[in-house]
Amino acid sequence: MGIGWINGMPAEIKLKISATLKAKGIKPPSNKGKHFTKEHVYKIIEAKRKNGSLYHTAERTEKIQQSRKRFYDKVGRKSKLVDRIKNTKKYRAWRKVIFERDNYTCVLCNKRGGKLHCDHIIQKAIYLKACQYDYNRCMNYASLWDIKNGRTLCYKCHKATSTYGKLL
Ligand SMILES: [Zn+2]
Numbered sequence: 001m002g003i004g005w006i007n008g009m010p011a012e013i014k015l016k017i018s019a020t021l022k023a024k025g026i027k028p029p030s031n032k033g034k035h036f037t038k039e040h041v042y043k044i045i046e047a048k049r050k051n052g053s054l055y056h057t058a059e060r061t062e063k064i065q066q067s068r069k070r071f072y073d074k075v076g077r078k079s080k081l082v083d084r085i086k087n088t089k090k091y092r093a094w095r096k097v098i099f100e101r102d103n104y105t106c107v108l109c110n111k112r113g114g115k116l117h118c119d120h121i122i123q124k125a126i127y128l129k130a131c132q133y134d135y136n137r138c139m140n141y142a143s144l145w146d147i148k149n150g151r152t153l154c155y156k157c158h159k160a161t162s163t164y165g166k167l168l
Helices: 011-024 038-050 058-075 078-086 089-101 124-130 135-139 155-160
Strands: 116-120 150-154
Touching: 078 124, 078 135, 089 116, 089 150, 116 155, 150 155
Parallel strands: none
Antiparallel strands: 116 150
């Protein structure tokens, strides 16, 4: 179980609660698709303003920043950068172009479909380092987004590359 958060709770705890509820056959009420009315939202804001919880106090903000810093000191900021890049429309579009060009077929073992990955032929880590792990620089770094430097690999072949998941 990695470090992660679901609905403002550590994923581990959240999943444990879900499992317990499931085992007991309890289904928590879902708010999915429901919207507050405007009046309701204003009421909530007004109430929060009254009891002083609308904004964090400077002290609280400082505490949050500190704990965030400790968290990323622990897990590392580089992997977060990769996640952030992979979460962009630009990345998904880049990947789609390569998948379509390669006909959704692994270029090494010719397996079609299944769990496909998009691999940077020249290691992505080199470019990330060149961008000094700066998100905006990475997003605008042409070599990182060069279609010619991408290839379709199945999960197995990708994992077998010497640079899989490695950062510099
Ligand atoms: Zn393959």
